[in-house]
Amino acid sequence: MTNKPFYLISNWLDKYNANKLANNLLNCLEWQQPIIKIYGKRYPLPRLTYFIANQGISYSYSGITHLGSGWPNWFIPFQYKVIKYCKVDFNGCLINLYRNGEDSMGWHSDNEKELDLSKDIASISLGEKRDFFFKNNTSLEKVCLKLGDGDLLIMQPDCQTNWVHSLPKRKYINGWRINLTFRKYLPV
Secondary structure (H helix, E strand, C coil), rough: CCCEEEECCCCCCCCCHHHHHHHHHHHCCCCCCCEEEEECCCEECCEEEEECCCCCCEEEEECCCECCCEECCCCCCHHHHHHHHHCCCCCCEEEEEEECCCCCEEEEEECCEEEHHHHHHHEEEEECCEEEEEECCCEEEEEEEEEECCEEEEECHHHHHHHECCCCCCCCCCEEEEEEECCCCCCC
């Protein structure tokens, strides 16, 4: 992807480590389905979610506030692997579980006030392959990436300013997908 503020590293995690991480995430986290506010109406989030972050870090969007309470010991080696590879001191990770193709994420950019917008965002996919779209805010150019098990997507700072992204519904998808999005959050 030349001249785009995002790029994909396919199979960044090998199959064994992707499966090991997915099993820990599926079995060790207390998944939540918060209620979001859209134009004054309340809806259950169309996916399950969990937030891991340094103590005191908070992240708010769509009327939901997540609070960091520290990193599980079993997760820390993976956190360090991502930090070392990306050269960003990530201090939070929002994890989404898309149970099947009915779960989705609408068009948005990661530009909340709690984020350090000068840093890359790292997004790791586990499980079922899903379409992930980018759309340029000015030209309306669309790019579709097929994110699969173990893939790492890096979104550079300009991505959040000039592009939006989404994970649309896909009725033919029956399997789950987990997405781990590592960000650098500003201190409160």
